[in-house]
Amino acid sequence: MPDILLHQYDSSPFSEKVRVCLGIKGLAWAAVDQPIIMPKPELVPLTGGYRRIPVMQIGADVYCDSQLIVRELERRYPEPTLFPGGGSLFGYASALWTDREMFQAAVAVIFGGLGDNVPAEFIKDREALSGRPFDPAAMGAAVPMMTQRLRANAALLSEQLRTGSPFLAGELPGLLDANAYYNLWFVRSAYPAAASAFDDSPAIRQWMERIRGIGHGQRSQISPTQALQLAREALPQAIPEGTDDLLGRTVVISADDYGRDPIEGTLIAASEFQLTVLRLDAALGEIAVHFPRIGFHLREYDRK
Template sequence: MAEIILHHYPLSLFAEKIRRILAYKKIAWRSVEQPMMAPKPDLTPLTGGYRRIPVLQIGADIYCDTACVARRLEQLQPEPACLPADQAGLAALIEDWADHRFMSQVVPPVVVELLPVLPSGVLVDRAAMSPAMSEDVIRRAAPHALGQARLSLDRLESQLHGRAFLLGDAFSIADAACFHPVWFLKQSARLSADIGARPALAAWFARVEGFGPGDVRPMTAAEALAIARASEPADVAGGEVAAGEELRPGDAVTITADDYGPEESRGVVARLSASEITVRRRDPAVGEIALHFPRAGYRIRKQ
């Protein structure tokens, strides 16, 4: 199998979600560090416009959004499992809550704390993705958001009382999704006290952090692009078109996130399922690419 390549940057919340899964599963991976802000000239040839981090690359197959990335990793290495079959629905609900509501509570207060050390212009860049990410809006949102985040920390503390992980004795996608907002909170020395004040939460955090960095080696963006250029999409077979589905393989579509980030990715539908879509696209820098997206959280428009 082609190498597993993660395009990310160190301070990315969502990349930390995937880094925890890779470490837990003991999957060897290559690290390509991408810029925190646009432009991302070594990423867009792979994604066709999608600029969020992280992005998983396996040859010429590109997986966007951590929901899609996590599930592909589970397919590639089912054990140890991150998607418990008997609690898959509950795990996915917690994942969605953490990736959206909990994350949105944590980001404003932490960003305000980190502004003196963040790259200049980072909030101008984020405001281009959504007006809610402008510096003025984030500063005004921070006090209320922190209060809401503390309520969420209390809920996690309650859920973790008497258990090692959120769903029981084993780590799952629920833990990975809840870990990354707590990890981001710890980037502020002042706000990290909120974790230490909750003993079950602090012990759980140390447990997940204890997986370590995993089996990771650096790779340059140029090397990753060369791998894509020398490869052909491999994960495009299968899939069943559900009754009543408006899209069909061969349809030209655009794919855009439904919450923030106006960038579009375009392609021709190669595979459909109830939960994911795969499109083929061609780029002069890398040739033919297969882009994989979850359907939840994305607007897919037939052209």
């Protein structure tokens, strides 16, 4: 059984980002398939309320958000690095471009294009997730504008690839590639007609082919029930570190964009990049749940 469990579903773009990173590192991992919409009764007990995908589990340590999953993979398995061009800044910071700007454009062209074909229960779920109306039929009107936005962002990639290097940071693939790739992969797989926004660039097509060729490492599959059993049998290995006025206190952590469900626990670690809460689940025992600082709010639990 591999140590790395990835709670995911195959059509999830943020999971594809992580799968590509697992491929670059050639790691063995097990996919734990979770539902595409709520409820997620075999995910939420692990995370304490976080519902988004992907989530990485290693024993009783649970890592939420692809940003932190990638950072933890690099920490535990440094070679081959996700930063072949040198420093990590552009790799990590590129997520703020791809996970927000590019993702928004991709979602708009996909769901605007699918229009009436999007199932009603999916629409209802994504409205609850975002707290905003999600109306693919109405999104259709914005498709031309959002296609331009996707095209303009993709043009940044073709411009970079004009340097002649096979990958964005040079000769070897890294996080910059995984980040830049997954939204284009999402468009191609979910609504191929919209891929014309970038498929007319041979440089992008060949680069995507190279990334596809990397694969996803050695993937196996286990059930969510097995994953919960593994959490039950393990103890958190999280190392308390960092400084924060709230260390040792009961806190609430929530995403700052969508899927803001609050997660409560005792703050046991707070590094520059990462927040860790310890939770006691009646069925699973102690679980350490880790979040990135960027993209999440931390506040003290208010007992009132």
